[in-house]
Amino acid sequence: MMRDQLERAFVELELARRRRELLFWTLRGWLGIAVLGGLTIASLVTLVHGQAAQAQALAGAGALGAGAGALLARRRG
Numbered sequence: 001m002m003r004d005q006l007e008r009a010f011v012e013l014e015l016a017r018r019r020r021e022l023l024f025w026t027l028r029g030w031l032g033i034a035v036l037g038g039l040t041i042a043s044l045v046t047l048v049h050g051q052a053a054q055a056q057a058l059a060g061a062g063a064l065g066a067g068a069g070a071l072l073a074r075r076r077g
Helices: 003-048 052-076
Strands: none
Touching: none
């Protein structure tokens, strides 16, 4: 391979890696939004039914999940 072909191949590999990484972070973000939305709806349903203890348990679980996600993001970043 010529030097310019080799450089072009490396650039294409780097572009593919960045696209894959962007897809991963996009999917991770949408999954996080879906989980938070589900927790919000579950909390509202338990509050409407007057079960405050379950709402507090859901809020605690959500806070724990958010904290774990933040630590993971900080560790990778």
